[in-house]
Amino acid sequence: MLESRTPISIPEAIEKVMTYKRKGSIERVSITESYGRYLGEDIIADQNVPHFNKSLYDGFAIRAQDCVEVSSEHPVEFEVVGEIGAGSVFEGEVKPFQAVRIMTGAQVPHSCDAVVMLEVTKSYEKEGKTYMALSRRAPKWEHIALKGEETKKGDVLVSKGTRINPGVTAFLATFGYADVAVVKQPVVGVLTTGSELLDVNEPLEPGKIRNSNSYMALAQIIRSGGVPKYLGKLEDDFDRCYEAVEKALEEVDILLTTGGVSVGDYDYLPAIYEKLGANVLFNKIAMRPGSVTTVAERNGQLLFGLSGNPSACYVGFELFVRPIVRSFLHSPAPHLHKTKAVLNGRFKEPNAFTRMVRGKITDEGGRLVVTPVGMDKSGAISSLAAANALVVLPGGEHGYDKGTEVNVLHLENEGTSSLWV
Amino acid sequence: MLESRTPISIPEAIEKVMTYKRKGSIERVSITESYGRYLGEDIIADQNVPHFNKSLYDGFAIRAQDCVEVSSEHPVEFEVVGEIGAGSVFEGEVKPFQAVRIMTGAQVPHSCDAVVMLEVTKSYEKEGKTYMALSRRAPKWEHIALKGEETKKGDVLVSKGTRINPGVTAFLATFGYADVAVVKQPVVGVLTTGSELLDVNEPLEPGKIRNSNSYMALAQIIRSGGVPKYLGKLEDDFDRCYEAVEKALEEVDILLTTGGVSVGDYDYLPAIYEKLGANVLFNKIAMRPGSVTTVAERNGQLLFGLSGNPSACYVGFELFVRPIVRSFLHSPAPHLHKTKAVLNGRFKEPNAFTRMVRGKITDEGGRLVVTPVGMDKSGAISSLAAANALVVLPGGEHGYDKGTEVNVLHLENEGTSSLWV
Structure with missing residues (x-):
């Protein structure tokens, strides 16, 4: 009666899942609603930046020559022939030894090629005219941002798929994107099974x-960029679970279930996948916790069968669901970002399977250290709150000593394009 | 006519601002609406976790003795006297050489002290009764999570002010927080001044x-945890600007203005602070960009006068506004998180003021490297999109070579309790 399952490696499992990634369609939202969304189009410069020679300071526009x-002994006198507030334009010709009063950000007159700061000049009136005396040189183009210096019209500034x-x-506003094309967020449904479960508002009962x-x-769905849809909590009853899963698949882009994937008498998910005609990608991973994590697909739609164990559920989401959500959002970097860190903890016992231990990365003067949070015993949730990373401890014949360099996967950062291995 | 201003250091400026921090009040939201909010109360365990001795596997509960x-040659036979599905309870007494079939997560009968996995047993029927044979030892408490092992009732699990x-x-759900006390988010108003400004949906005009x-x-307000309120764009007109600022102060918790804080003829903010009777905390910081960043307070309400220069505006927000927003949210770690990184870039010229250069931190095998993004010329916005950090380059008589270890401030991470210096 006991089913025999063949475990596959974690990267192998992720790659199998990723063959079913899909890209979401595009919708438009107001720039003020766009924070945190993923760009559905490249941002292209509709203008040079600056789109005119721009003064960087308050002062006077002059001809550098x-x-x-x-010199300080021999200041030069300029006749002030106009004034340009920010947003206004001086249309005339600036002749030799003439200057135009100019504000920060204003357009430098076409015949000028330097701006001198107000602070280094001296202004005065003489015979009804305004003059300015300058006692130091102004190199050509000083205090001027040249047209197109920062960005050329037509440049691709930010790529599709960027958060x-x-x-x-700032780019969106500068280039007139009052409405922004963003990727539609995938709707990710969550269906929980288990007769032992009470809802958050129910009083505790024995067992x-x-x-x-x-x-x-x-919460993990929101963090990954999806829209969560809670589809409820089910008793361990095959027919009700089957119906709920079948109905859920119509309502969501991606479906998660938690619990019911093990080999116990009440673990109905394997039979549900079979009745649905779903293709089971794998049902055993060489990983602790979460070896029973199962992923299936039907008509290209993914069903993630996460373990009912909270740690395993958490890890399974981040390793398998998150890259699918990020791919849906067109992110070129869907995978958890891997780095190396020094292990601040000890794992005495070896484990045949790769352990994924929740940890907290801290940097100690530019050197990353990861501290396992809590004891990480199967079922422990008390360590999850502080975790910002998963520590990867490959399976094998040895434990891990404090001070060992290990791979860690960041949970809160933007991702990376290539799968860590 | 030119005002003389005395620059203060960046940490000094932040400390002055922080003397006016205020803590927001508390409101209750549904657990499903609480992601990303800041806890308004400590989370306290309302139960032991587990709140009963819990089986970690599918198998049989037995008496270890x-x-x-x-041994494998001499298996022991147990009579199977019951079955416990997850969520149900076995009330009877388990006698010597009796076993109870148990599912993962179920409550272990009070007379049992070990669980053996289904895989290591052999079940069979004999004379109408069910038996199970075991051919290996089960240490006491094997595969059982003990009552209270993870968390004791009454423990403070997560502190007020945690994001x-x-x-x-997971904690909130486990301990029955269907509604969660969270901190009200501060409403942060943004008022922009400058006759040179067009709105995002307006076509470009000369100058x-x-x-x-x-x-x-x-977007920075959202990232920091506040609720943004766009109050519009104003021409450089003293009376209209004054009225707008006075009205805005009634509508928001914190007010930002951009532009108008320099010493130009159209920079009205200093005069507005004066007419409002506001107390100007500082109007010059030894910092590039953003030396003209000005902060004032009136009746304890903060008015941030950020520079109109986009880089300076960005940096000013992160250094001065963000810690005030996070303090409002009761965060014990309101400041930007500082770390050390290796500078991947060169700053040839010295600067008397501390430079805050936008950069991108990457980790190269556990060692942090920061690459300045773009040229960071005053007014340049093209580098902002990729930035995840500010590189701190203290003012002085020397430039900075590639490979120098520098301080960097993380923009996307959670913060730190003590102000970097």
Whole structure:
């Protein structure tokens, strides 16, 4: 009666899942609603930046050649022939030894090629005219940002699939993207199975525990960039579970279930996949926790069968679901970002399977250290709150000593394009 | 006519601002709405976890003493006297050489002290009864999570002021927080001044530029944890600006203005602070960009006068506004997180003021490297999109060579309690 399952490696499992990645369609939202979304189009410069020669300071626009001979003993006198506030334009010709008062950000008159700061000049009136005296040289193009210096019209500035952060928003505004093409967020459904589960608002009963996996997964879905849809909590009943899964597949882009994937008498997911005609990609991974994590697909739609164990559920989401969500968002970097860190903890016992231990990365003067959080015993949730990384401890015949350099996967950072191995 | 201003150091400026930090009040939201918010109360365990001795595997609950003598040659036979599905409870007494079939997560009968995995047993029927044979020993408490092993009732698990991530959500669900006390988010208003500014949906005109600072600041406000309120764009007109600022102060918790803080003829903010009777904390910082960043307070309410220069506006927000928003959210770690990294770039020229250069931190095998993004010329926005950090280059008589170890401030991470210096 006991099913025999063949474990595959974690990277192999991720690659199998990734063959079913899909890209989401595009929708338009207002720039003010776009923070945190993923760009659905490249941002292209609709203008040079600056789109005119721009003064970087308050002062005077002059012709640099007029002050070549200047010194503190021999200041040069300029007649002030106009004033340009930010946003206005001086249309006339600036002649030799003439200057135009100019504000920060304003357009430098076409006949000028330097700006001198107000602070280094002296202004005065003489015979009803305004003059300015300058006692130091101004190199050509001083204090001027040249037209197109920062960005050329037509340049691709930010690529499709980039998460919109404040810097990207500045681009969107500069180049007139009042509405922004963003990728539609995948709807990720969560269905929890287990007769032992109470909902968050129910009082405790003997033998039962509160359903924490669903709410945790809803938060993980938001963090990954998806829209969560809580589809409820089911008793261990085959027919009801089957119906719920079949219905859920119509309502969501991606479906997660938690629990029911093991080999116990009440673990119905394997039979549900079979009845659905779904293709099971794998049902055993050489990983602790979460070896029973199962992923299936039907007509290209992914069904993630996460373990009912909270740690395993958490890890399974980040390793397998997150890259699918990020791929849907067109991110070129869907995978968890791997780095190396020094292990601040000890794992005395060897394990045949690769352990994924939740940890907290800290940097100690530019050197990364990862501290396992909590004891990471199967079922332990008390360590999850502080975790910002997964420590990868490959399976084998040895444990791991404190001070060993290990691979860690960042949970809160943007991702990486290539799968860590 | 030119005002003389005395620059103060960046940490000194931040400390002055922080003397006016305020803590936000508390509101309750549903657990499903709480992701990313800041906890308004400590999370306290309302139960032991597990709250019963819990089986970690599918198998049989037994008395460990019954299999002390077992070996592969001499298996022990147990009579199977019951079955416990997850969520149900076995009320009877388990006698010597009796076993109870148990599922993962179920409550272990009070007279049992070990669980053996289904895989290592052999079940059979004999004379209408069910038996199970075991051919290896089971140490006491094997495969059982003991009551209270992970968490004791009454423990403070997560502190007020912590940002709610998926791990925190798991706690909230486990301990019955269907509604969560979270800190109200501060409303941060943004008012932009400058006659040269066009809105994002307006076509370009000679001498004018699009208003990117406001939209950038709105995104920075969201990232910091506040609720942005765009209050519009104003011409350089003293009376209209004054009225707008006075009105805005009534509508928001924190007010940002961009532009108008320099010493130009159209820089009205200093006069507005004076007319408002606001206390100017500083109006010059020994920092590039953003030396004119000005902060004032009136009746304890902060008015941040950020520079109109996009880079300076960005840096000013992160250094001065962000810690105030995070303090409002009760975060014990409001400041940008500082680390050390190796500078991948060169700054040939010395600068008397401390430079804050936007950069991108990458880790190269556990060693952090920071690459300045773009040329960081005053006014350049093209580098902002990729930035995830500020490189701190203290002012002095020397430039900085590639390979120098420098301080960097993370922009995307959670913060730190002590101000970097």
